[in-house]
Amino acid sequence: AQSVTQPDIHITVSEGASLELRCNYSYGATPYLFWYVQSPGQGLQLLLKYFSGDTLVQGIKGFEAEFKRSQSSFNLRKPSVHWSDAAEYFCAVGARGQGGKLIFGQGTELSVKP
Amino acid sequence: ETGVTQTPRHLVMGMTNKKSLKCEQHLGHNAMYWYKQSAKKPLELMFVYNFKEQTENNSVPSRFSPECPNSSHLFLHLHTLQPEDSALYLCASSQDREATGELFFGEGSRLTVL
Secondary structure, X not given: OOEEEOOOOEEEEXXXXXXXXOOEEEOOOOOEEEEEEEOOOOOEEEEEEEOOOOXXXXXXXXXXXXXXXXXXXXXXXXXXXXXXXXXXXXXXXXXXXXXXXXXXXXXXXXXXXX | OOOEEEEOOEEEXXXXXXXXXXXXXXXXXXXXXXXXXXXXXXXXXXXEEEOOEEEEEOOOOOOEEEEEEEOOEEEXXXXXXXXXXXXXXXXXXXXXXXXXXXXXXXXXXXXXXX
């Protein structure tokens, strides 16, 4: 079955600390992978995406993610978290030709301590 | 205006009411989507339209009726809903259904069914 698992429902980090949000997927085809962020009362905004090539991808707001095919993972990282990063983060998987038929994870809520 | 706009942002309705959600995209995209976001659950794809034609109905109950009069507008007509239909309904668009799956989301319509 196709699925995306984000093991951490809620994470709290201190401002300035590093961050890693985990994402594991199960998908039959070659995956396209995405991370989206949702601030309270807002829609989802794309942070970064992986289609092919370099397995370390850079996104907006200083985020990066690494695709590890052997581990079926696509973890999101940021070296130094800012208070404005507090939001909910969603990992999603799709495939070429599937358009917007993305499978989303349950989301990880990030809180940032001052 | 730019991006994807959804109205109304908040809607409260009784189980016997009929209401509609509206979505408009100003990105020149050809595919539009309705997603449902319930608390503590992954986003669920409801409907996909590609060049105004419905290409996906993800086993959505008939009390939800989509309409796509052109590539820029998408509606979700609601009637005889149930309290469990209370959720955030997100509209999204992409270049087309065969594209890479990068979705652009609206801010959502928060629906409460009494």
